[in-house]
Amino acid sequence: MSMLTGGEKDESILREVDRIHGWNDYHPRRYNGKAFPLSVAAISLALMIxxxxxxxxxxxxAAELQHPSQTAIAQTTVQQ
Known part of the structure; x- marks a missing residue:
């Protein structure tokens, strides 16, 4: 997720982040992916559109409100 996080390069910090997340082994592919940030951006753009x-x-x-002449009008009779 380096495109979203700024791309930390210090391996000791990345090892500490892995340890905090419960991973005992350091794996650099966790921080170099481009598919996840690009897919999040594409989904966000699609939702905005x-x-x-x-x-x-x-x-x-709205179209019905613009043409009130087409609506039915109730007729009343006045008794005299």
Missing amino acids: WSAMPDPAFEKK
Whole structure:
């Protein structure tokens, strides 16, 4: 996850991080991956685009409100 964490290069710090997380062995591939940060960025971008799209259900209601002449009007008779 070096793209998200700034890419720590000091191996002693990386060994300490591994120890804190419960890993007894140091494995450098844990800190050099690019797939996870890129996939998180792609999913985030897709969610932002999807959330910006208008909802068709609300568009239909807005279109009905713009044309009140098409709605049914109740007729009342006045008794004299």
